[in-house]
Amino acid sequence: MQTVIDMITPTTQFTSSSTMGVFEPIHQISMWDDAFGGTISPNTDACIIAQADAKLDDKYEYASDRSLEPAGDDQTANINRNKVQRRLAQNREAARKSRLRKKAYVQQLETSRLKLAQLELELERARHQGLLIGGATANMGLCGSVNPGIAAFEMEYGHWIEVQQRKIYELRNVLQSPNGDVEVRLLVEDVVEHYGNLFRMKRDAARADAFYLVFGMWRTPVEQFFLWIGGFQPSELINVVMPQLEDLTDQQLVKVRNLQHSCQQAEDALKQGMDKLRQTLAQSITTLAGEATSYSSQVVSTRENLESLESFVQQADHLREQSLRRMSCILTPRQAAKCLLAFGEHLQNLRALGSLWAASPRKFA
Amino acid sequence: MDKVQKISSENGVVIFSKSTCCLSYAVHILFQELGVIPYVHEIDRDPEGKEIEKALSRMGFNGPVPAVFISGTLIGSTNEVMSLHLSGSLIPLLQPYRPLN
Numbered sequence: 001m002q003t004v005i006d007m008i009t010p011t012t013q014f015t016s017s018s019t020m021g022v023f024e025p026i027h028q029i030s031m032w033d034d035a036f037g038g039t040i041s042p043n044t045d046a047c048i049i050a051q052a053d054a055k056l057d058d059k060y061e062y063a064s065d066r067s068l069e070p071a072g073d074d075q076t077a078n079i080n081r082n083k084v085q086r087r088l089a090q091n092r093e094a095a096r097k098s099r100l101r102k103k104a105y106v107q108q109l110e111t112s113r114l115k116l117a118q119l120e121l122e123l124e125r126a127r128h129q130g131l132l133i134g135g136a137t138a139n140m141g142l143c144g145s146v147n148p149g150i151a152a153f154e155m156e157y158g159h160w161i162e163v164q165q166r167k168i169y170e171l172r173n174v175l176q177s178p179n180g181d182v183e184v185r186l187l188v189e190d191v192v193e194h195y196g197n198l199f200r201m202k203r204d205a206a207r208a209d210a211f212y213l214v215f216g217m218w219r220t221p222v223e224q225f226f227l228w229i230g231g232f233q234p235s236e237l238i239n240v241v242m243p244q245l246e247d248l249t250d251q252q253l254v255k256v257r258n259l260q261h262s263c264q265q266a267e268d269a270l271k272q273g274m275d276k277l278r279q280t281l282a283q284s285i286t287t288l289a290g291e292a293t294s295y296s297s298q299v300v301s302t303r304e305n306l307e308s309l310e311s312f313v314q315q316a317d318h319l320r321e322q323s324l325r326r327m328s329c330i331l332t333p334r335q336a337a338k339c340l341l342a343f344g345e346h347l348q349n350l351r352a353l354g355s356l357w358a359a360s361p362r363k364f365a
Numbered sequence: 366m367d368k369v370q371k372i373s374s375e376n377g378v379v380i381f382s383k384s385t386c387c388l389s390y391a392v393h394i395l396f397q398e399l400g401v402i403p404y405v406h407e408i409d410r411d412p413e414g415k416e417i418e419k420a421l422s423r424m425g426f427n428g429p430v431p432a433v434f435i436s437g438t439l440i441g442s443t444n445e446v447m448s449l450h451l452s453g454s455l456i457p458l459l460q461p462y463r464p465l466n
Contacts, residue, residue, distance in 0.1 A: 258453055262451050262453065265398050266395060268398065269391045269392065269394040269398065272390070272394045276390045277387040280385065308387055308388065311388050311429070311443075312387075315443055315447065318443075318444055319447055319451070322447065326452060
C-alpha cells in the first residue's frame with residue numbers, strides 16, 4: 001500500500017515548494033490535496049485550520065530546510081532534503097491530527113457542560129416534587145415544611161432497605177448450601193417478620209399523613225406506577241414468584257391459585273371501598289361549598305372521610321402481610337425461601353430501575 | 366345486649382356499620398362477591414346506636430366498625446374477615462347462606 005509519505009515525496013514537487021517560501025500556501029494545499037487523492041480533510045473547519053497552519057509550517061520548512069542544506073555534494077543534499085521533507089511532512093500531519101483531536105475534545109466538554117446543567121435542573125425539580133428517596137428534604141414539598149412523622153419514616157425506611165438487602169443475600173446463601181429445613185424455616189420467618197416491621201412503620205406514618213402513604217411518596221416514580229394502595233399488590237406477588245416455583249405439588253398449586261383468587265376478591269372489595277370514599281368526599285366538599293346550614297357536621301364528616309384513608313392503607317398492608325404469611329404456610333421451607341428471594345429481588349429491581357430513571361429519564365427515549 | 370344478640374341470631378350474616386364508613390362498604394362488597402347478602406345495620410342511623418356500641422365492646426369488640434357476625438358468632442372487624450378469607454376459611458362459614466350455584 002502506498003503510504004502518505006510515498007505520495008508526497010516525489011522530489012520534483014518539493015524541490016519547487018522549498019523555493020516557494022511562505023507566500024504561496026494555497027498552491028501547496030492543492031498539491032497536498034492531490035497527493036492525498038482529494039481527501040486531505042472531509043471537514044471544512046479542519047481544512048481551514050490546516051490551511052492556516054500550513055502557512056506557519058511553510059515558514060519553519062523554509063528555515064529548517066535552509067539550515068540543513070549542506071554546502072557541497074548535490075546528491076547527498078537531495079537525499080538529506082528528502083529526509084527533511086519527509087520528517088516535516090510527518091510533523092505537519094501529526095500537528096494536524098493533534099489539532100483535530102483537541103477540537104473534538106473541546107466539543108465534547110461543551111456537550112457535557114450542557115448535559116450537567118440539564119441534570120442539575122432536573123434534580124432541583126425532582127427535589128421540589130419530593131421524588132428523591134432518603135432524607136427529610138424529600139418531604140419538604142413546596143412549602144418547605146417538614147412533617148416529623150414522615151421524616152422519621154423515611155429515615156427508618158432507608159434502614160429497612162439496607163436490612164432487606166442483607167436478608168436477600170442470606171436467602172440466596174441458604175438456598176445454595178445444603179441447610180436443613182429448620183434453618184431455612186427460621187430464615188423465612190425472619191424475612192416475613194421483617195416485612196411485618198415495614199407494615200408497622202407504615203401504620204405509624206399513616207397517622208402522620210395517609211396520603212403520603214397511599215401514593216408511596218418515598219418511592220421512585222417507576223415503583224409508584226406499580227403501587228396498589230401504598231404498596232405491592234398481593235395477587236401480583238403470586239404472579240411474580242410462580243415462575244420460580246417449579247416443584248409444586250398439585251395440592252399446593254390449588255392452594256396457591258385459591259389464595260390468589262381470594263386476594264383478588266379482597267383487593268376488589270377494598271378498591272370499591274376507596275372509590276366510595278372518593279365519591280363521599282367529593283360530595284361532602286360540594287356540600288361544604290354550597291349549604292351553610294349543616295356546615296359543621298359536613299366538616300366533621302369530611303375530616304372523618306380523610307381519616308378513614310388511613311384505615312384503608314392499614315387494610316392494604318394487612319392484606320400484604322397475610323398473603324406473605326399464607327404463601328410461607330402453603331410452601332415448603334425451601335420453596336418459601338425461593339418465593340421470598342424472587343419477590344425481594346423483583347422489588348429491588350424495580351427500585352434500581354426507578355433510581356436510574358429518576359436520575360436521567362431521557363436516556364430511555 | 367338483646368338488640369345485638371337479636372339481630373345476629375335472626376340473620377345469618379350481619380354487618381354492624383356506620384353509613385359513612387367506607388371500609389364497612391368494602392366488607393359488604395366482599396360478601397356480595399362471595400354470593401352472600403348480608404344484613405347491614407347502621408348504628409349511626411339507630412337511636413340506640415350508643416347502646417349497640419357498648420354491647421359490642423362488652424363482647425370483646427374494641428375496634429371501629431364494621432363488626433361482623435356469622436351464624437350468631439362475632440367474627441371481628443375487617444382484619445379478621447380478610448384473614449379468614451385469605452386462609453380459605455371464610456367461604457365454609459358462609460356456605461349455609463350462599464344460594465345454590
